[in-house]
Structure formats: structure tokens, C-alpha cells
Amino acid sequence: MYIRDTIAAVSTPPGNGGIGIIRVSGDQAAAVGNAVFKPVYDGGLVSHRFSFGTITDPVTGVAVDEAMAVYMRAPRSYTREDILELHCHGGWLVVEKVLALVLSCGIRLADPGEFTRRAFLNGRIDLIQAEAVMDIISSKSESALQLAQTQREGVLSKRIEDVRGYLIRALALVEAYIDFPDDDLGETDVESIRASVGEAQRIITGLLSTFEEGRVMRDGISVLIVGKPNAGKSSLLNRLLNENRAIVTHIPGTTRDIIEETVTFEGLAVRLLDTAGIRHTDDLVEQEGISRALAKIPQADLILAVFDASREFGQEDQLIYDALTGHRTIAVLNKTDLPRQLVLPDEGRFLAQTGIVALTGDGVDQLKQVVCKQFLRSTASDSREFVALSRARHRDALVSAQQNLQQFSSGLRDRNLELLALDLRSALQAVGSVVGQTATDEVLDHIFSSFCIGK
């Protein structure tokens, strides 16, 4: 067999939790269980039954923790190998101790993603599922976790199967007229072909529209905070972080480099970038900071332009306006507790406008919601129904299928049938590659290199 040795790892997230699970996979799983776990009731480990007992150091006989243990005999397990799971108390120290004990039985620590790799290699999960699990491993937030799980349920696979069904139907109609010219088939049923292809296109378009959302949920978004000096950018950052990360002073130009922090808004991973205040300055260091801030603008998914609402729109604000043209921006009006002096010209350029008082934190929660709303259109919808395309490989395949189908549709009236068939075939092949139907070595290499990067 390809992988013979037995591996173990902590499979619950790092840190203190309610329980900690140590998972062992491989031929030695049962032996390890018998060595370190003493069930309260006699009879040893029965496959797929939880038993209660103590984890005991086999050498010293000292009990380490009370625990539940479950043994799953191959192939009815996640990896299709023998698996032992020890569910112990979730304290970090206990979990580490149990892991050390398990490893002392002569097995090795698993590599990142290795359980999933074994599951894939042993045919337990398919390509999409494996990729989705990899997303779970490396997911940065709850939303990503949810998305990954949905994908793993095979929802995407089902939609893809639907598309393939329609395409196969359309192709069959085209092929019939090619291969049976003497067979009195009547006129080419263009409408049926068009309808089937239309259905396929509709599903693909739907899937593609979820890609951006899927990417956002998986990778999170980057949000750049810009504004003139002392508009309150750093105070806002601190409010969003709930900590004093950026140095806040009343001296303009305090933030000279870019400060980057990651937070979670409603399950969405957000990378916050605080920048130097934008103004004309002779200070070389500050100039550098400003040009860095400006350089970041095109790369950000969203820009929070912070304005001081208690002052009139000034030359420095205009500088920011110029830099922001064409970029997705939310206008954040700070100091709304003071009498309002600011009049924003051309308000239509902003996706939204919202007021805050950075010093007290008023309006900050609302701002978070406004940010999320820009990216998660379907936050309100039932997440189990939510299908999203989150991998670039899937997106590329569907885009290519979409192009083939467009070419098909535009040529339906005047192009030769066998060329139309070629378009359909190419689309079918592209769609098939999403469910791994044409999985080549390159795809595999890509996945496995991804597994090692994860976590």
C-alpha cells in the first residue's frame, strides 16, 4: 500500500477549547488505543462505538486524563484506514500530553492535511471534496469554514452534474444530425438544443456570480483606510480592532508606514490597512508613507475614506478624491458629534456613507455591517443552500465553458454542425474538469502542493 505508517495529530483547533481530539490513522491505530486507553468497562475497543475511560501512560501507569475513545476500523473511516480518536479535555497542556503519549507508541506526527490526502488517495473523497477540505484547513474565518463544508457536501458537484446533463442532451441532438444524414430525422430541433444549452448557461452564470463571493469568504478582503492627517484613521483602526494598535496622537503625520491587522466582521475575514495621512509635505519619510498609501489603493478590495465632518472640504480631501477615482470606496464621516461643516462634493462616487465617532466608538458597528454588505450579498440566506465557487481552477473551467457555449449559441444558425459539436464538447470537457473528470497530473500536483502550504 502507498502509505503504510501510522500518523497522529491534534485535530481540533489550537488553543483552549471544550474538548481536544487526537486522531490516529493507520494500521497501528488499534494497538495505540489498547496501549494508552483503559476503558471503564471491559471489552476493549469496538469499532464505531464510543467508550469511556482514562488515558494512561503505559510505562508509568499514571492516568493523564479522563477521555472518550472511538475506534473506526478500515474502510469505514475518514481515511479508509483504521482510525482511533481520543476525545479528552480541551486544555492545551492536556492535549499536548496525550499527543506526546500517543507518539511515544512509535508512530509519527501527521503532516498538514495528511489525513485528507489519505482520504483522497484511498478514494474516500473526490477532487472537489479534497480541495474543499483543504480550504477548511487553511480557512481564515467561520464563513470560509461554512463555504468549505457546503462545497464538501458535494453541492457544487451536483450543480455541475446538472450542467453536464444539459450539455450531453444538447450534444446528442447535434450528433444525431451528423451521423444519420439518411435517416429521415426531420428538421434539426434547434429549439431543443438552444433550450438545453440555455439551461446549462444559466446554471454556469449563477455559479460564476458566486465566485467573487466565494473568494471573499475564503480569502477575506483587504480594506484600506485613507484620509487626510488627523482625520481619525488610526482611532478608527483601533476601534475596529478593539485595541490600541496604532499610535494615536494629535500630531498629524504620526502613521508613516502602513499598519496591517486582520479582524473578523460577522465571520468575514478582513485585512485592515491603516495608512499615512495624505497631504502635501516636505518630510521625506512622510512622503514615502503617503506614496505607499496611494500605491495600495488599486490593490484593496475596499477603501474606507475617512473625512473630518467637523471641518470644511479642503485641499487635502481633494487630493484623496483624486486618488480614489474609480475605486470601491465607502465615505466614513468622523467626528459626527461635532457641528457638521463638511459638504462632500459628488457623493455618488461612494458605495455608501456612514458616520462615526472614532473616539467613542459610536457608529463603528454599523460601519462593519456596511462593509460586510458590500461583499456578502447572501448573508441572510440559509447557508446550507449557499453554493459558491471559490477556487480559481473551477472558475477558469466554467469561464472557458461559458465562452464555448457563447460561441456555440452565436453560431447556431450558420455554422457547421460539427463545429457546433466541438464547442459543446469543449464546454463539456471544461465542466467535467471541475468534478475531476479530466483530472490530469498537473491538477494533482497543484492540489498536493496546496495541501502542504495549508494551516
Place this chain on the structure above:
Amino acid sequence: MMTYDQTYDVIVVGAGHAGCEAALAAARMGCRTMLLTINLDAIALMSCNPSIGGLAKGHLVKEIDALGGEMAKNIDATGIQFRILNTKKGPAVRASRAQADKQLYRLRMKRVLEQQNNLDLKQGEVTALYLEDGELRGVDLKSGIRFLSRTVVVTTGTFMRGLIHIGLNNYPGGRAGDQPSIGLSDHMRALGFQVGRLKTGTPARLDARSIDFTKLETQFGDDPPQPFSFSTDRIIMQQVPCHIAYTNPHSHDIIRSGLDRSPLYSGIIEGIGPRYCPSIEDKVVRFPDKDRHQTFIEPEGLDTVEVYPSGMSTSLPIDIQIAFYRSIVGLERVEIMRPAYAIEYDYVDPIQLHSSLETKVLKNLFHAGQINGTSGYEEAAGQGLVAGINAALRVQGRESLVLGRSEAYIGVMIDDLVTLGTKEPYRMFTSRAEYRLLLREDNADLRLREIGYQLGLVDEQEFARFSEKRSKIAVELERIAATRLQLSEHEREVLARLGIADIQKGTTLEHLLKRSDICYDDLAELGHVPRETSAVICEQVEIQTKYRGYIDRQLEQVEQAKKLESTIIPADLDYVSVKSLTTEVREKLSKYRPDTLGQASRIPGVTPAAISILSISLKSSSWKGNDEQCIQ
């Protein structure tokens, strides 16, 4: 048992369309060859329709010709109507079809065989293969003679345990009028072959004198008729038309009234019939809403009144046959000369074959044609040619010929058969070829002539002719890529007449030809084609230029698939040792035993994950020692 005093290199069992090509190929490649048949008067007999070609089948015939086979030349010499199908569609799906004079076709093929050096023709029925120490040594005949041979090609058609059905009556026969082959299939089963049963059928032959052709549509062939063979200059046979007739609701009522005496619907026939070539009772039962079915009334020859009503095969009892054929307008007084019948026969599962058509069970034994579960003369001939070539190559100690799926329909067919096996009679369709735009009739010679020449099947003269064509195409392609429009007065005048306005000075002819509103003749009109350029060259240049984009797209796909196609799976790979595979996949792979990863990927139920595992396992010769490397 008497043992004949000389040893052959190749013995071919059966002289149908597969056997003839196999024997000719082996003999032409210099092997001492014997062709054995149950009936020397039935060589290359067209047991069913008197025609050659059609969609995908025409492609096969052209490929056979390019490789140096005989079928195309034989039909060119004996064809009495030629048509190109799908002329309104693109070049890849255009196909040639011809009606044959059935007797002339058979007689010419027999003459070619008789005139072939190194080839003995003998009549006799093979009942067993002769083995020594488990190795194939020859064949045993019913008459008590043993012929020794280094290799054997078996092409038994519908003869092995053939059983003819007309209504509820049935009797053993290899074809109406011929005795079956009894014993050979039992013998093969005992050797470890999986023998199955298939069914096919043929319509009645009708007396043309009793048909009122004035009531039927007439269909003429193309004028001038286009030959199949790249070596034929023109067709000299007299050409005759076919006629088209239709069934009607009354015909269908008659058919339904006889279903209780149909061997098909009463369960007497066990063999599986072809879905794409159903009997008329099948059509009526499965498509009850269709109020008419079309039939082409095809002549069986110039010197006979027998005609063949295509698509009207049946195994219904004779009284129903008479009533049903007479219900067709124009056939009211028709006389049946030979009744329609169904035939069941034994075949051997082709997944027991290598891509060379050598069996996996017994070395030096090759199978071709209906024994492999195919149907159709062209499919049989294509396999026969490959089997004959590979038997000869084996004798000569040379590597076998395997045509790829991107090279030839023959390659697609054999790969389908040996990879997937078949449960019903297998027929070629253009849609089976994923690289359809590459596998055209018009470029069969460009694809395969060189291979035929290397094998010694294409003679010097033929090859010189081909080489000249090939280089002329290259020259002309180069010329149109380099020639630019000067927009002279004449050019502008012609373009205006063609309604083309948006052409700039300096546009190449190649660029111009890519446009959908310009054809090669227009280039001639513009004064840009040398007068001596032949029609064949023009056609090639036009197709290759106009479809360049699509052709390149397919070539790219071929390139991508190459890695899987070229990864060989060792014949002795123990799939049980590949524990990562699911039980289902392991069983499938153990059963099909694919030769390459490409083949494995085409087996239904073999998942992409399984292919990945196999690919990894093949890469690391010793998994045990390479664990770390694999995991990284």
C-alpha cells in the same frame, strides 16, 4: 489427424471482409499465409446490405485504403452508385457511400486473393486451435487435417454457433444458405475466452420485377461518381439509382399483429441486437407515434432483379413478412425472393484483446471482425487489416502497429473495443471520435499513407503519387501565406462582384481564404491560383486554411492527452496490491486490464482519483521505500 507438411506464418480463419484484408496484408508483407473458409464461393460476400461506406464507415474505408488495404479498390471497381453524404455540412463529417454489385464485389476480391503471392486459399471448417504446451501452433479442421502456423487470425463473422430465426422457426446456419461453425466457440471458451451471444438481422430480398418503381422516389448517385481509393482515378462501372419507399400505419398494424410470433418479443432470441440498426418491429414498438418509416430500395447488382429494402430487417414469420412488405406503396404485388431473418452468433469479449488485436489469453492469436462484437463490413475490414499486419509483424519480430485515437477511426474503434468491451454489436460513428476534425476522409492519406508504405503495403508508385500530393499542398499553403493582395483594378473588380468591401491592401491570400464568404475558387477568380493546381490540392489547402483554428484546438487536446495515453501499465500489475484503490475500481481494472493510463481513464467507474493513484503508483516503482518522496 493428419498434419499438413508445411508451416505457415499466418493462418486466417474466415474469408469475410475482415479475413480478406488480414490475409492480403500478411501475404503482402511477405508472410506465408493461408486463408481458410467454409465456402470458397462466399468470399467477401455482402451478407446484408449491398453497400460500402456511410458516415464514419466511409472514413474507415479511406483509412484502410491509405494503409494499403483492398476494400476501397474493390468497391471502386464494382460500385454501381456513389454518393458523398453530408455535403452541406463540414469536411470532417462528409462521407462516401457506394452501392455494390454484390456478385462482382465478391468475385473481384476472390480474384485479388488468388493472384496474391504467398497466399493459399483453402476450403474447410476449423473446429479447434492446435496448442502444444499451452502455445498456439495451428488449427484443426473438421475434415481431419491439421495446419501448422506461427500465428492465427480468427474472423468468424456470424458463423460460430450461428442460429437463424424466421418467426418461431429456427435452424443452425452461418448465414442463409451456409452451414455454421460448430465447436470452435466451445473450444475457445474452454481456453478461457469469455464467449457471449449477439444478434443481428437482415431484410428480405425482393424481386424488382414485382415493384412499381413509378410510385417511388428515385435517388441518383453523384455525377461524376467520386472513388473511395486514393489510387483510383475514376469510376468506370455503369451507375444506377436507388428508390425510396415508406411504410404506413397499415404496415405497422400488420407488424403488431405478428409480434406474438416474433422470436425477439417471445424471448427465444437471447443475443443482444444493435440499437442503431433495429428491426422494423423494433422501430414500430419503440416509436409508436411515428406514422411512417423510410426505406431505400437498393439494387443488389446490375445483372440481377434482387433488391434490398434497407432498414426493413425483421425476424417476423414469413406470412407477416409478405403482408407487411406488400403494404408499402409501390410494393403491393412484391415477391419475396429470400426471406428476412435474424441470426444469433457467438462472439468473444474484446476486452480480452490487446490494442494490437492479439488476445491476452493466448499469444499469437488475433481476433478481428464480428467475433469482436462489431457489426459492419468496414469495421470488420479495418480490424482485419490491423490483425493481419500485427500477425505479420509478430512473425517478423517487429513491434506491433497500434493506431491512436487521434490518428484514425480504426484506432478509435479498436481502443473502444479493447478498453470497454461491448455488449451489443459495435458500429462506428463519427461522434465516437473526440478528435473528429482531425480524422477526415479527405486527409486519410495524409494521416496514414506513410505508415502503409513503411509496412510495405503501399507500393512505390502509389507512395510517389502521395508524396507529390503532400509536397504540392505544402508549397501551395506556403504560397498563399506569402502572397499579398495588391488591390489592382482586377482584384478590386472581383472583390466588388463578390460583395466584399473591407479588404486592405497587403492582405495575404491565406487571410482572405479564412473568411467564410471566400472560397478557393474566388482566389482563382482573383488570378491568384496557378492553373495547374489540381482539385485535390485546392480542397486540402482550403480545408486546412479555413479550419486551422479548430484543427489547432484539437491538436492541443491531443497533446494534453498524450501523457496519459503514453503511460504504460505493466501487464502483470497486481491491482490488489494497490490498496488505495476502491474495491470497485480494483475489480474493474483487474477485469479490463488496460494497457495504458489513457485506456484506464476511459473505463466507466474508474474515477479520476483512481487514475491519480495509479499514476502515482506507476511513477514510484517501489512505494515502500519512497513513502517520504510520495508524501512531499
